[in-house]
Amino acid sequence: MTYTKLLYELAGDVAVIRLNDPAVLNAMSTPLGLELLDALRRAETEARAILIGAEGRAFCSGANLAEGGFDLTDPDRDAGVRLESIFNPMILGMRASRLPIVTAVKGAAAGVGCGIACAGDMIVAGESAYFYQAFRHVGLTPDGGSTYLLSKAIGRVRAMEMMLMGTKIGAAQALDWGLINRVVPDDQLDEEALKIATELAKGPRALGLIKASAWAALESSLEDQLARERSFQREAGQTEDFVEGVASFREKRPAAFKGR
Numbered sequence: 001m002t003y004t005k006l007l008y009e010l011a012g013d014v015a016v017i018r019l020n021d022p023a024v025l026n027a028m029s030t031p032l033g034l035e036l037l038d039a040l041r042r043a044e045t046e047a048r049a050i051l052i053g054a055e056g057r058a059f060c061s062g063a064n065l066a067e068g069g070f071d072l073t074d075p076d077r078d079a080g081v082r083l084e085s086i087f088n089p090m091i092l093g094m095r096a097s098r099l100p101i102v103t104a105v106k107g108a109a110a111g112v113g114c115g116i117a118c119a120g121d122m123i124v125a126g127e128s129a130y131f132y133q134a135f136r137h138v139g140l141t142p143d144g145g146s147t148y149l150l151s152k153a154i155g156r157v158r159a160m161e162m163m164l165m166g167t168k169i170g171a172a173q174a175l176d177w178g179l180i181n182r183v184v185p186d187d188q189l190d191e192e193a194l195k196i197a198t199e200l201a202k203g204p205r206a207l208g209l210i211k212a213s214a215w216a217a218l219e220s221s222l223e224d225q226l227a228r229e230r231s232f233q234r235e236a237g238q239t240e241d242f243v244e245g246v247a248s249f250r251e252k253r254p255a256a257f258k259g260r
Contacts, residue, residue, distance in 0.1 A: 014041035022056025027064035062111025104193035115144020204241035
């Protein structure tokens with residue numbers, strides 16, 4: 001696929017994906033959504049970590065309502081069509097990816113953009129970043145996995161406030177609430193996010209299992225999670241990276257993991 005709404009490059013073993021429609025603050029349109037889906041799948045075949053950032057002054061201002069796709073005069077209109085075909089597969093794809101995903105947020109992460117940002121395995125924000133559930137202001141309900149992601153990350157009460165009141169949560173408050181991992185000056189955001197993604201890309205194959213286990217824990221009983229840990233430990237212990245990890249520990253040297 002030829003990308004016209006995003007940029008894709010490899011920085012070592014990191015697939016760097018940047019939303020690139022700054023004229024509309026990277027509002028999520030059908031073309032951008034399809035390109036992001038393709039880029040995520042492509043990264044699976046040629047990288048060991050993913051970084052999702054954006055060009056311009058915003059991460060993503062939400063769905064591109066100017067794109068239309070429904071008739072406001074039709075009482076049977078369906079404003080959720082793109083959720084089924086694009087947005088939901090995107091969020092599920094981020095969660096299911098075997099690669100750790102870092103999201104780098106500056107400016108607005110609004111609407112579905114908030115969901116994409118919060119679906120990262122690690123979330124780094126510039127000081128200008130804010131997280132915004134704007135749906136109530138246009139008479140819609142949250143999407144992009146926001147109801148799930150926010151409630152799990154910051155608790156029902158705070159998530160409810162964000163969604164019902166439609167207030168903007170700045171980077172410092174998001175960090176205090178446990179919604180994101182780090183806040184850095186805007187001019188250091190790309191460098192810091194790439195540094196983290198590069199470190200993850202150097203990690204063992206077990207990072208994918210750690211990610212899968214942590215996401216699964218949000219919905220699992222203790223018994224199920226203990227069984228999952230047992231299964232994943234067997235799988236991790238059969239990797240080349242485990243052999244290397246033990247050898248490096250015994251030889252008192254840094255491990256050189258290959259992701260195998």
